[in-house]
Amino acid sequence: MNLQPLHAAFGVLLLGLAAAGVGYPLAGRLGTAFHPRERLAFSFLGGWGVLSLLLYLIGQVAFLRWVIFVVTFGFAALGLRFLWGVRRDREVPEPWVEKRALLPAALVVFILSLTAVAGLAPVVGDWGSDTVAYHLLGPKVWLRAGVIRPVADNSPTAFPQTAETMYAALFATGGPLAPCFADFLTLGLLLAMSASLAMRCGLDAPGGCWVAAIVATMPAVFSGAHLTFVDGLYAAFFLAAVRVALDAERHLEWALFGVFCGLLMATKYTGMLAVPVLAVGLVFLRRKSDQEKWQRASAGFAFAGIAALLVAAPYYVRNWLLLGCPIYPPPPGLTHVCHAKYLSTQALLDFHLYIQQRGAGLGRGPLALLLLPFNLTYHTANFHGAGGIGLVPLGLAPIGIFAARKSLTTNFLLILTILLTLAWFLTQQESRFLIHVYVIATVFGVIGWRHCELFGGRVERAVAGLLVGVSVLYGVFMIAKQEVNPFHAVFSASYAAKRNAEQVPYAESFAYLNHEPSAKEVLILDRSVPPFYLEKNYVKPVGQWEELTVPGVTRPSEALPEMGGLSITHVLDVNSEVAPFQVSQPAAGLQLVFEAKNQRVYRVE
Amino acid sequence: MKFTFQKSLFSLTTRLFSLLPAAWMLLVLLIFLAIRVLGSHSFESLLPFRKAL
Numbered sequence: 224m225n226l227q228p229l230h231a232a233f234g235v236l237l238l239g240l241a242a243a244g245v246g247y248p249l250a251g252r253l254g255t256a257f258h259p260r261e262r263l264a265f266s267f268l269g270g271w272g273v274l275s276l277l278l279y280l281i282g283q284v285a286f287l288r289w290v291i292f293v294v295t296f297g298f299a300a301l302g303l304r305f306l307w308g309v310r311r312d313r314e315v316p317e318p319w320v321e322k323r324a325l326l327p328a329a330l331v332v333f334i335l336s337l338t339a340v341a342g343l344a345p346v347v348g349d350w351g352s353d354t355v356a357y358h359l360l361g362p363k364v365w366l367r368a369g370v371i372r373p374v375a376d377n378s379p380t381a382f383p384q385t386a387e388t389m390y391a392a393l394f395a396t397g398g399p400l401a402p403c404f405a406d407f408l409t410l411g412l413l414l415a416m417s418a419s420l421a422m423r424c425g426l427d428a429p430g431g432c433w434v435a436a437i438v439a440t441m442p443a444v445f446s447g448a449h450l451t452f453v454d455g456l457y458a459a460f461f462l463a464a465v466r467v468a469l470d471a472e473r474h475l476e477w478a479l480f481g482v483f484c485g486l487l488m489a490t491k492y493t494g495m496l497a498v499p500v501l502a503v504g505l506v507f508l509r510r511k512s513d514q515e516k517w518q519r520a521s522a523g524f525a526f527a528g529i530a531a532l533l534v535a536a537p538y539y540v541r542n543w544l545l546l547g548c549p550i551y552p553p554p555p556g557l558t559h560v561c562h563a564k565y566l567s568t569q570a571l572l573d574f575h576l577y578i579q580q581r582g583a584g585l586g587r588g589p590l591a592l593l594l595l596p597f598n599l600t601y602h603t604a605n606f607h608g609a610g611g612i613g614l615v616p617l618g619l620a621p622i623g624i625f626a627a628r629k630s631l632t633t634n635f636l637l638i639l640t641i642l643l644t645l646a647w648f649l650t651q652q653e654s655r656f657l658i659h660v661y662v663i664a665t666v667f668g669v670i671g672w673r674h675c676e677l678f679g680g681r682v683e684r685a686v687a688g689l690l691v692g693v694s695v696l697y698g699v700f701m702i703a704k705q706e707v708n709p710f711h712a713v714f715s716a717s718y719a720a721k722r723n724a725e726q727v728p729y730a731e732s733f734a735y736l737n738h739e740p741s742a743k744e745v746l747i748l749d750r751s752v753p754p755f756y757l758e759k760n761y762v763k764p765v766g767q768w769e770e771l772t773v774p775g776v777t778r779p780s781e782a783l784p785e786m787g788g789l790s791i792t793h794v795l796d797v798n799s800e801v802a803p804f805q806v807s808q809p810a811a812g813l814q815l816v817f818e819a820k821n822q823r824v825y826r827v828e
Numbered sequence: 829m830k831f832t833f834q835k836s837l838f839s840l841t842t843r844l845f846s847l848l849p850a851a852w853m854l855l856v857l858l859i860f861l862a863i864r865v866l867g868s869h870s871f872e873s874l875l876p877f878r879k880a881l
């Protein structure tokens with residue numbers, strides 16, 4: 224009997240409870256402007272981020288399995304106590320669903336269930352998959368090394384690691400399937416934040432449910448929130464920060480706003496752009512309110528700033544100390560200021576070129592900006608949109624914005640939308656990087672739909688309903704279509720094995736090395752080989768982004784004479800898309816012990 | 829006479845304006861259906877875009 228899914232469920236449950244244990248003392252005290260259910264959702268989300276920060280800080284010294292267990296069990300016990308108290312005191316009303324909310328609630332449950340089940344499929348993919356290349360590589364290596372350090376041969380492992388630290392904890396507590404299985408939890412939190420913001424904007428509970436359902440069925444949102452992609456979590460932190468900021472009055476609420484801002488920057492570098500945008504929007508919002516509120520907000524900003532700095536700084540300071548630059552790999556503006564360890568000038572230029580080309584979208588000119596709403600809706604492939612964002616943002620959001628144009632909250636959200644979209648447009652036009660904006664657009668869209676329902680004629684009501692229906696059905700179809708294979712792999716061991724053989728590059732060599740007891744330290748010569756699948760220590764002298772990890776070695780073949788100093792026991796050599804075999808036979812000091820198509824494993828004699 | 833004309837002009841404008849949301853949504857829906865359901869890449873080439881969904 225395969226117990227891995229149960230193991231994964233245990234890990235997710237443990238970390239979920241631990242997150243509640245960390246988050247409830249903070250978010251549980253939010254003011255009366257927040258519904259008890261919202262407090263609970265904020266507790267889980269904030270706790271998820273702060274628990275990750277705690278583990279990250281501990282992991283700088285010792286990231287051992289027993290340490291992770293002790294920390295998470297401790298907080299999980301606390302979380303259980305809080306949740307028990309909440310239930311006993313009936314702080315949160317019993318769950319109930321209004322009749323009008325049944326359909327969207329069912330859609331949300333369907334997508335979350337699909338995410339959970341498909342998340343139990345074993346990870347496959349080559350170096351082009353971010354999951355394999357770095358999201359899960361770092362956590363695996365940290366657990367093996369017993370310390371959290373950037374993996375030298377893959378510079379994206381130095382990106383802010385809020386999500387990745389939790390993946391490592393999930394690996395430790397829930398086994399190999401736990402990180403992808405946990406996606407349903409973070410996606411659920413994103414949807415909870417979406418509904419919370421929607422209801423703050425004046426929609427009722429069914430309206431909030433519809434926002435969650437429409438967001439859940441956007442393929443671009445799904446692509447950024449499953450397979451351990453961090454964009455969904457990032458968007459959830461952003462929406463939480465916005466929601467808290469809208470009603471922050473007390474210092475604790477401002478501090479919580481700051482924590483969410485800090486978590487934004489501690490999840491993705493783009494948080495460095497989003498936080499100033501949030502600040503600008505908030506200044507507008509508070510200046511428009513009364514004078515007293517503005518004065519209180521000024522003190523609140525200071526609290527928030529300190530909290531944000533405390534949460535985000537560890538990731539950037541660590542990079543600065545270890546890698547020579549707080550943002551690593553350094554962006555164009557920092558390349559002349561910082562000396563980035565492991566990366567040559569050429570490697571940096573290549574990296575920037577890749578980002579620029581990948582994020583080019585349909586251009587960066589004024590016409591492209593003007594046409595962006597159409598392009599994002601109809602031509603999502605140009606933005607790596609995985610099937611799009613549906614029709615609600617384009618079809619209904621303008622009506623919603625018009626209907627709610629006098630609301631200060633609408634104007635605040637509109638400012639955020641415009642500034643965030645501009646920042647995205649000028650940097651990297653990758654659809655999933657804009658999930659938080661899609662959520663805001665959906666809130667406007669559902670407001671527009673409600674406006675049509677209340678004030679529109681028969682035709683208007685019918686067309687609005689049809690538009691939402693087509694959009695949602697199309698999204699469900701696109702998501703289900705791409706999840707058919709993972710689903711099949713979960714329920715069929717033979718298909719999972721076939722999928723593994725087809726989609727894991729050099730699977731035979733990895734299987735050999737993982738089962739060979741004498742293989743202790745493997746030298747990987749080709750930069751396209753994904754070391755995620757290797758369960759042993761390894762050295763990759765030239766990394767995926769041309770990182771040079773061994774002093775004095777600039778080409779893979781130059782690493783062979785250095786093997787003695789690196790304690791190498793085996794060498795993995797492949798004939799790949801980027802380079803032919805590096806070891807010419809017969810090789811002195813190397814014994815060929817395994818060979819398959821385009822792959823050879825040598826033992827060091 | 830002038831007053832009646834102004835009144836009917838205003839009424840017509842209001843009526844047209846009230847049709848705008850439905851027309852807009854219909855347009856968004858039809859473009860989507862044309863591209864996706866009919867798979868009309870030739871339709872797409874009429875628009876200033878380069879690549880299909």
